Amino acid sequence: MKSLRVKTQSEYEVTITDSLAAFTEKVSLLIKGDLVAVITDSNVDGIYKNEIENSLTGKKVIKFVVPAGEESKNVENYLKILNGLADNGFTREDTVITFGGGVVGDLGAFVASTYMRGIKLIAVPTTLLSMVDSSVGGKTAINLEKGKNLCGTFYQPSAVYINTGFLKTLPKKEVLCGLGEILKYRFISKDAKIDISKIDEDLIYKCLKIKADIVSKDEKESGKRKLLNFGHTFGHAIEKLSHFTIPHGICVAKGIVYALKISEKYFGTSEKVRKDYILTAENLGIDVSCEYDLNELISLISIDKKRSGKGADFVLIDDKFRPEIVNILLSEIKGYIL
Ligand SMILES: NC(=O)c1ccc[n+]([C@@H]2O[C@H](COP(=O)([O-])OP(=O)(O)OC[C@H]3O[C@@H](n4cnc5c(N)ncnc54)[C@H](O)[C@@H]3O)[C@@H](O)[C@H]2O)c1
Ligand SMILES: [Zn+2]
Structure with a gap:
């Protein structure tokens, strides 16, 4: 298990591991209220149906499942989830968990950043791209008709939990997308000596360390x-x-x-x-x-x-x-x- 701290205005920890037990342990300490919203997509939900819920004993979990794909980062889903939180009586004591790739991460984080002016957010990225990039740094977004990511906020999560085990089910073409961003890190920090021959905790840690250092400064x-x-x-x-x-x-x-x-x-x-x-x-x-x-x-x-x-x-x-x-x-x- 590896961990790193992102020293933005509100500091948080990123945990990189291959065990769900570590998640249960860490997350249960962070979650204070009784209600947890899990925002996920149809593919991830299909594969990991109750993975998150099962680890949140004693909490009432409300799940929001959006169709897999970029089109889901839209205003309609955003409003639907906001209204769902309100209907279920979520307060600022409660928590949003994003469980999926960058799409679910961006959408769910935007929801968390705006519901009641900000509710606790825990990110559980499941694609390589979201593990090495989008889950850390606090950029949230949805798309507008005029273009991608035109509406969003800067909002840091309270914690990011990365389980490399989720990568076992990730299709090859999605792995390649993550590698595109990893190639970027090799150029902006040659000292990190990023070895792309093996996708493991060490590789993810090195990428996120570069991102965390940069984001902490700016x-x-x-x-x-x-x-x-x-x-x-x-x-x-x-x-x-x-x-x-x-x-x-x-x-x-x-x-x-x-x-x-x-x-x-x-x-x-x-x-x-x-x-x-x-x-x-x-x-x-x-x-x-x-x-x-x-x-x-x-x-x-x-x-x-x-x-x-x-x-x-x-x-x-x-x-x-x-x-x-x-x-x-x-x-x-x-x-x-x-
Ligand atoms: N906020 C940021 O800083 C930032 C940075 C880079 C990209 N992004 C955004 O991230 C999005 C792209 O993210 P992405 O590449 O993760 O795409 P994605 O979220 O669409 O996930 C890709 C596909 O993989 C599936 N999937 C996810 N996890 C899986 C798993 N463990 N096993 C099997 N299938 C799985 C999803 O259902 C989806 O079909 C874009 O919207 C982009 O704008 C944001
Ligand atoms: Zn990018």
Whole structure:
């Protein structure tokens, strides 16, 4: 078992283990009220029906199951769960547990952050992506018709409990999505020596340690936290252009190729860095090619959250392999790539 502390304004512990007993022990200490809402999705509920409930003896558990998939991060589900909490008499003494991947995590955390101006939240991520990334850091979100993650808050959980045992049932394509974000960590912290040959507690710990350190210094993303967006400027544009048919983690992996390409002209970073990266990703089974038109991608970047002024923020890798946040004029992006 490993654990780490995230030193945001309200500090919390992340536990990484492979035993459910550890969860029962830790969580029962944290939960004070009588009511617990478990927010999960149809796939996770199908596989792990009463896994969480069984470990919460003496509590009244109300379960909210949303259909699996990104579409569930919507206003309707958000309101449905809020009203469900109110109907069941939840107060600020009670607890919300998110049990699932990033979708359930983002939606459930947004519910927890806004119900009665904030109710206790415990995150139990079940996908690799949510274990190494989305469950820590306090970004909550739902999607609006105009776009993804347009509505949300910063709200830290009281605890994050990661059980690597849940990964046994995760489909291979979802594992690859998590690996996309893991590849990102390898670039923004070369000292961490992340070994991707084995997905285990150690790998998850190393990724989260990087994230926790960054988030502790810049909770609301005014500076250093932007490093976590490595690969995301083009990644988000690819995601949008694919109409979200290419999953987030894979888009990030593709976006990293663009970030490295730009780094070559901007910083003189060796082309070998990109070539090695492509080889690593392909060996993992991640397709990092991108057929989309560059002009279309850039026009999507121009309406993204990462745009600032006449430019867009990019995380690049300099010739000494250090990550740097750089603002590049929209009109100049193309010149760095072609
Ligand atoms: N808040 C953040 O900081 C942050 C960071 C990155 C991504 N995100 C968000 O996370 C979401 C993507 O998360 P995701 O990749 O976990 O997707 P997801 O939550 O949709 O899960 C992927 C699929 O795996 C299934 N699943 C989950 N756990 C399983 C298990 N143990 N066994 C079998 N199947 C399982 C789910 O039902 C779903 O079909 C996106 O909405 C993205 O915007 C948020
Ligand atoms: Zn991401």
